[in-house]
Amino acid sequence: MPGSTNATTILAFDRGACAMIRVEALSKKFGKVEAVRSVSFTAKDGQITGLLGPNGAGKSTTLRMLSTLLRPDAGDAWVDGQSVSVEPIAVRRRIGVLSHASGLYPQLTARENIVYFAELHGLDRHQADARVTELAALLELDEFLDRKTKGFSQGQRLKTALARSLVHGPRNLILDEPTNGLDVMAVRNLRALLSRLREQGHCIVFSSHVMQEVALLCDEVVVIAQGRVAAAGTIEALRAQADEATLEDAFVKLIGTAEGLN
Amino acid sequence: MRGIFTVFRKEFFENLRDRRILLSALVFGPVLGPLLLTGVLQLSVSKGEAASEQELKLPVVGAEYAPNLMAVLESQNIRVERRKLDEQQIRTAIAARELQVVLRVPPDFAERWSRAEPAALQLFADSSDQFGGDANSTRVSRVINAYGRQVAQTRLLLRGVDPTSMATVVIHDIDVSTPSSRAIFALGMLSYLVIFAMLFGGMYLAIDATAGERERGSLESLLTAPMPRHHLIYGKIAATAAYMLISMALTLLACAIAMQFVRMEQFGISVSMSALTTLKLFAVSAPLALFGAGLLTVVASFTRSFREAQSYLSFAISLPTLPLAFIGLLRVEPSPWVMATPSLSQHFLMMQILRGETPIPTDLLLSAVASLVVGGILCWVAGRLYEREAILG
Numbered sequence: 100m101p102g103s104t105n106a107t108t109i110l111a112f113d114r115g116a117c118a119m120i121r122v123e124a125l126s127k128k129f130g131k132v133e134a135v136r137s138v139s140f141t142a143k144d145g146q147i148t149g150l151l152g153p154n155g156a157g158k159s160t161t162l163r164m165l166s167t168l169l170r171p172d173a174g175d176a177w178v179d180g181q182s183v184s185v186e187p188i189a190v191r192r193r194i195g196v197l198s199h200a201s202g203l204y205p206q207l208t209a210r211e212n213i214v215y216f217a218e219l220h221g222l223d224r225h226q227a228d229a230r231v232t233e234l235a236a237l238l239e240l241d242e243f244l245d246r247k248t249k250g251f252s253q254g255q256r257l258k259t260a261l262a263r264s265l266v267h268g269p270r271n272l273i274l275d276e277p278t279n280g281l282d283v284m285a286v287r288n289l290r291a292l293l294s295r296l297r298e299q300g301h302c303i304v305f306s307s308h309v310m311q312e313v314a315l316l317c318d319e320v321v322v323i324a325q326g327r328v329a330a331a332g333t334i335e336a337l338r339a340q341a342d343e344a345t346l347e348d349a350f351v352k353l354i355g356t357a358e359g360l361n
Numbered sequence: 362m363r364g365i366f367t368v369f370r371k372e373f374f375e376n377l378r379d380r381r382i383l384l385s386a387l388v389f390g391p392v393l394g395p396l397l398l399t400g401v402l403q404l405s406v407s408k409g410e411a412a413s414e415q416e417l418k419l420p421v422v423g424a425e426y427a428p429n430l431m432a433v434l435e436s437q438n439i440r441v442e443r444r445k446l447d448e449q450q451i452r453t454a455i456a457a458r459e460l461q462v463v464l465r466v467p468p469d470f471a472e473r474w475s476r477a478e479p480a481a482l483q484l485f486a487d488s489s490d491q492f493g494g495d496a497n498s499t500r501v502s503r504v505i506n507a508y509g510r511q512v513a514q515t516r517l518l519l520r521g522v523d524p525t526s527m528a529t530v531v532i533h534d535i536d537v538s539t540p541s542s543r544a545i546f547a548l549g550m551l552s553y554l555v556i557f558a559m560l561f562g563g564m565y566l567a568i569d570a571t572a573g574e575r576e577r578g579s580l581e582s583l584l585t586a587p588m589p590r591h592h593l594i595y596g597k598i599a600a601t602a603a604y605m606l607i608s609m610a611l612t613l614l615a616c617a618i619a620m621q622f623v624r625m626e627q628f629g630i631s632v633s634m635s636a637l638t639t640l641k642l643f644a645v646s647a648p649l650a651l652f653g654a655g656l657l658t659v660v661a662s663f664t665r666s667f668r669e670a671q672s673y674l675s676f677a678i679s680l681p682t683l684p685l686a687f688i689g690l691l692r693v694e695p696s697p698w699v700m701a702t703p704s705l706s707q708h709f710l711m712m713q714i715l716r717g718e719t720p721i722p723t724d725l726l727l728s729a730v731a732s733l734v735v736g737g738i739l740c741w742v743a744g745r746l747y748e749r750e751a752i753l754g
Contacts, residue, residue, distance in 0.1 A: 166585050169750050191587040202579030206378040207371075218367040219586035247378075263582065 119144045119302035120165065120271055124174035127160050134160040136326040137174065142304045142319070144270065147297050149317035150306040153354065157326040158306035162275045165304070166196040178271055192220065195264035199276040202260070205249035209240060209259040212248060213266050220267035227266070234262040238292065254285035261292065272296060274305035278312055290316055314346050324354035364588035368596025372570055373603060382565040386604045390558025390612035395619030401550050402623050417497055420444045422451070423466035427474075427482075430466075433508045439501065451485050461494040462486045462501055477516060552711040553685040555612055555646060556704055560653045560678045562608020563601040567657035570597035572670035581753065591744030594658065598740050602654035609646060613639050638714060645710040645725065648732040652703045653681070655739025662746045700724045701731040 120142040127135040135157040142148035150158045163169045165176050167187035175182050181189045203212050210231055217227035235241050238258045243251065248259060257277070264272065274293075278286045293303055293316060307313055313320055314334055322330040322337065330337055330353045334346060341349035376382045417439045424431050424443045431441045446454070446463070454460040465483040473480040482505065486498030514524035574580045584590060617634040634642075660677045664670035681704035688708060693699060700706045706728035713720045746752060 163581075163753075168581060168584055168753060188587045188589070191585050194585070196582060196585045198578065198581045202574075202577050202582055204371075204375055204579060205577070206375045211375075215367070215371045216582070216586065218371075219364060219583075219588065221363070221587070260582070 120148075120176065120178050120304060122161070122165065122174075122176040125161060125164055125171050125176055126173040127157075127164060127169060128172055133326055135164070138323065138326070138328050139174075140319075140321045140328060140331055142271075142302050144302045145297060145300045146318040147293060147303045147305065147316050148319045148321065149313040150304065150321050150323055151310065151313045151350065152306075152308060152323035152329075154308055156308075156323045156354075158308075158323055159275050160326075161323070162273055162304065162306055166194055166273050167191055192267065193269055194271045194273055195267070195269040197260055197264045197272070197274045197277055199279040203248040203251070203256060203263075206247060208245050208247055209251075209255070209262075210244045212259055213263050216263045217266045222267065230266055230268070231262075234265060237295070238262050252285075253281050254288055257281065257285055257289060258292075261289075265296075270300075271302045272304070274303070276306055276308070278307065278309065286312070310346050310350055322350065322353050329353045329355070364586070364592045365596040365599065368593055369599040369603070372566065372597055372600035376566050376569065376600070376604070379565070379569070382569065382604075385565050386562035386608045387611060389561055390554070390608050391615040394554045394558055394612040395615045397554060398550055398616050399619050399623050402548075416440055417500060418442055419462060419464055419497075419501060420446075420460055421464045421466065422446050423468065423470070426466045426468055426470045430505070430508065434501070434504060437504045439504060448483075455485055455487050455494070458487075458490070461490065462498045464501060548715050549685070549688070549708075549712060551616060551715065552646075552708040553682060554616070555609055555642070555711070556649065556685060556707060557678070557682045558612040559605045559609035559646070559650060560657070560682065563605035563650075563654055564657060564674050564678060566604050567597075567601045567654065567661050568664075568667060568670040568674060570601065571658060571661040572664045573667050575753075576666055584753075590747045594662075594743050594747045595740060598651075598654045598658050598743060601658060602650040605650040605653050606647060609650070610643055613643055634715075641714050642711050645714065645720070645728065646707045648729040648736070649703055649707050651736030652732045652739065653736075655736045655743060656681075658743045659739050659746065662743060662752065695724065697727060700727040703732040703735055706731065 122141070123139050124137045125135055125139070126133070126137055138157065138161050140148070140150075150161065152158050160169065164171045165178070165183060167183050167190050171184055175184050177183070178190045178193050181193065183190050203209075204215070207215065213231050213234065214224075214227045217230055218224075222230065231244070235244055238261060240258055240262060243255050243259075248256065251259065277289060281289070290312075293305075297303060297318075305316075318333065320330075320332065320334060320337055321328055330340060332340065337353065338344070338346060338349045341352040343349040343352055415438075419434065419439050420442045421431065422444050424441055434441055444463070448465070451460070451463045451465065455463065463485040465485065467481060467483070470480050470482070484498055484502055484505075487494045488498070489495075513527070517524045517527065574583065583593060586593065617636075617639040620634045657674055657677060660673050661670045664673055685704065685708050688705070693705075695709045699709060706724070710720050710724065710728055
């Protein structure tokens with residue numbers, strides 16, 4: 100794999116404070132299945148880093164290790180210099196996580212859903228309320244803020260879930276297949292939101308198997324296939340590396356197979 | 362600690378809005394409990410009356426051939442209804458459950474009787490009819506046999522024979538069950554109802570907080586909260602236990618109110634559910650809530666969906682409660698082992714309190730400590746389960 104050695108060597112010199120999320124040689128096995136094999140990459144502040152790969156490539160497992168849901172078998176990842184395996188709770192304070200199942204509590208209103216997570220993060224009632232007001236303005240939640248989330252549209256769910264994951268003001272945002280199952284309008288909204296968060300200096304990592312999305316949003320792309328990093332860099336760099344005109348062709352060439360693409 | 366409280370408060374108030382959870386916690390026990398309890402109590406009174414005191418209507422074909430026998434039957438509270446039916450009609454009526462027992466006196470009865478020959482009577486009944494046919498036919502034949510014996514003794518006397526020589530063996534049936542002992546047995550229902558209502562009251566919350574959370578997809582987000590995972594589950598267990606306590610308190614209260622309308626004097630005993638008794642009952646069974654909440658949470662943590670959890674938890678609930686429904690039939694004496702067994706010890710303590718006895722302090726202590734310790738262990742196990750990666754499903 101031509102890209103992987105390249106990416107690792109770049110990262111090896113990149114241990115400075117500017118690297119907000121640094122992943123080094125992460126590995127994870129489930130039984131005999133090697134889901135993630137020595138994955139390394141860096142995601143910088145003010146950038147959107149996309150993990151691109153076919154279904155089952157190991158993107159979600161990587162992000163779950165990054166968000167401390169799974170413990171790495173080998174390797175480690177650092178969020179703002181805190182190790183996910185040594186100080187998982189410190190890491191959780193610094194990240195906002197949005198998984199593709201937005202998972203709201205249907206009996207609670209959008210506001211209550213957000214406030215609950217604020218309190219779990221140790222904010223008091225006053226701080227939580229202030230934060231909800233702030234997020235409601237940023238994400239345009241006011242219209243449905245005090246309605247029970249049961250019966251919300253996909254877009255409303257996504258916005259509420261995003262507000263929830265941002266409630267403690269994390270610098271880093273991890274999104275696992277956020278656009279899965281969303282309609283076109285909701286996807287457009289999400290894109291606009293992520294761009295805005297990038298402008299505010301957040302470090303955003305998100306996974307997707309949809310190339311168009313990655314091409315539209317990401318500053319850096321990490322192509323993952325069969326649990327390994329197949330290539331990494333800007334879209335331009337990847338296209339040049341694969342010597343293909345479109346990202347799709349480049350992608351197919353880099354992962355070595357068209358399997359798992361849609 | 363603050364995290365545990367945050368989770369507890371959210372689970373507690375969120376589930377107040379869930380109709381299914383509310384129904385199971387706040388309506389099921391408090392409504393069904395008193396109904397069942399008073400129902401069983403009434404039944405145990407009327408059962409005593411049903412056997413002999415109640416009037417039995419007996420259709421008789423050919424009553425005119427045995428007027429004396431009819432008078433004897435009437436004297437034993439069996440009202441004779443004169444009918445004209447042939448054998449086929451009798452059989453059909455009994456098969457269709459229109460009649461239960463029919464006595465048929467053949468026309469030659471009087472003639473044979475006066476000649477002191479065995480006079481045949483036919484008693485029709487369906488012995489497989491559990492709803493009175495069998496019992497009533499036994500009652501009728503008992504009366505007729507007694508009458509027959511009496512007449513036989515008179516005949517022997519007339520012939521100068523001592524009738525006691527006929528009686529080789531005599532069995533006296535002595536039913537020692539009194540209304541009050543039956544009532545005590547029925548009150549055993551109370552502890553069963555209270556413990557069942559308690560566990561059932563927390564069941565849906567235990568499911569919702571574990572399998573439900575996973576099914577909704579909210580578990581992953583929750584697990585990224587900056588607190589130890591076992592704190593999350595402790596908060597959930599606390600909420601489940603709170604629902605159990607509320608459900609139990611309401612059931613006890615409803616039963617206490619319902620008992621005011623059951624005239625306990627008719628049992629000849631002084632079982633009353635005064636405010637103090639109700640409070641004591643609550644106090645001895647409260648430690649079981651931690652055990653119940655821990656048990657249900659541990660079982661629910663293994664399940665993958667709401668439906669799966671529902672079927673497993675229904676089974677888990679019956680484990681500590683079902684034995685209580687039969688414990689009255691077994692001869693289990695309150696030993697230290699019994700007092701150290703959650704749910705069993707609460708049952709015995711509640712029975713003692715209901716009978717107006719004062720439980721031994723060491724029993725009270727043993728029961729409470731054992732339930733809390735086992736409950737604590739279950740909570741710890743639940744915490745460990747949430748530390749596993751497999752919990753993500």
